[in-house]
Amino acid sequence: MPAFERHIFVCHNLRPEGAPRPSCTADGRSDLHAELQQKAKAAGLGNRVRINKSGCLDQCEHGPMVVVYPDGVWYGNVRPEDATAIVNEHLVGGCPVERLRVAEDCLNTKICPHRS
Amino acid sequence: MPAFERHIFVCHNLRPEGAPRPSCTADGRSDLHAELQQKAKAAGLGNRVRINKSGCLDQCEHGPMVVVYPDGVWYGNVRPEDATAIVNEHLVGGCPVERLRVAEDCLNTKICPHRS
Numbered sequence: 001m002p003a004f005e006r007h008i009f010v011c012h013n014l015r016p017e018g019a020p021r022p023s024c025t026a027d028g029r030s031d032l033h034a035e036l037q038q039k040a041k042a043a044g045l046g047n048r049v050r051i052n053k054s055g056c057l058d059q060c061e062h063g064p065m066v067v068v069y070p071d072g073v074w075y076g077n078v079r080p081e082d083a084t085a086i087v088n089e090h091l092v093g094g095c096p097v098e099r100l101r102v103a104e105d106c107l108n109t110k111i112c113p114h115r116s
Numbered sequence: 117m118p119a120f121e122r123h124i125f126v127c128h129n130l131r132p133e134g135a136p137r138p139s140c141t142a143d144g145r146s147d148l149h150a151e152l153q154q155k156a157k158a159a160g161l162g163n164r165v166r167i168n169k170s171g172c173l174d175q176c177e178h179g180p181m182v183v184v185y186p187d188g189v190w191y192g193n194v195r196p197e198d199a200t201a202i203v204n205e206h207l208v209g210g211c212p213v214e215r216l217r218v219a220e221d222c223l224n225t226k227i228c229p230h231r232s
Contacts, residue, residue: 003190003223007183009125009170047224054125055169067123069185074119107119108163 005048006091008036011065013056024056024063032064035083043087061114062102076102121164122207124152127181129172140172140179148180151199159203177230178218192218 010033011024036051057065062076073096075086085097106112126149127140152167173181178192189212191202201213222228
């Protein structure tokens with residue numbers, strides 16, 4: 001049994017200006033992380049889930065990135081305003097938010113059409 | 117199917133001096149993260165696993181902390197010299213390193229005997 005029902009990692013990577021791959025945060029900060037934390041707390045999830053910041057999740061072309069474990073569900077292009085759907089539909093309801101999921105073919109590959 | 121066979125998060129939290137809970141890194145750096153990366157690469161795991169840095173995993177009294185997903189296996193008091201066992205026994209062999217696991221009763225609780 002894991003310590004948390006679900007463990008969510010929000011990429012906080014910030015690359016130097018002009019880097020060939022994009023950054024998940026514009027300035028090393030993320031309203032998305034704070035929104036997810038607040039919405040999860042408000043939904044009564046308390047310490048049943050944990051919302052963590054992480055280093056680069058290596059899916060940069062699809063960022064801002066979020067991954068939910070133990071489900072192994074990857075969300076891409078996630079905005080702070082998506083936090084409510086992730087918390088209510090996935091963390092509370094148990095159903096991943098399909099519109100935010102990154103296609104399997106685009107995960108963990110160097111030949112994704114989104115990578116130049 | 118997750119993007120990685122296994123996804124490992126190594127806590128890199130650094131608290132201010134005198135903070136009531138301990139830090140997983142003494143100076144914000146971690147030889148453990150580098151060792152895990154090097155050993156995983158040497159074992160031929162390449163992009164089948166990812167070794168990430170993370171923010172505070174909230175199991176500070178048992179740090180330095182590592183969590184392995186999707187297994188949900190939590191390791192505590194992990195030293196750089198433990199990287200070989202984690203990679204060879206768990207990531208390659210599929211068997212968690214029992215001597216490094218944090219007891220279930222000590223995870224995600226405020227009344228653990230290790231917390232003052």
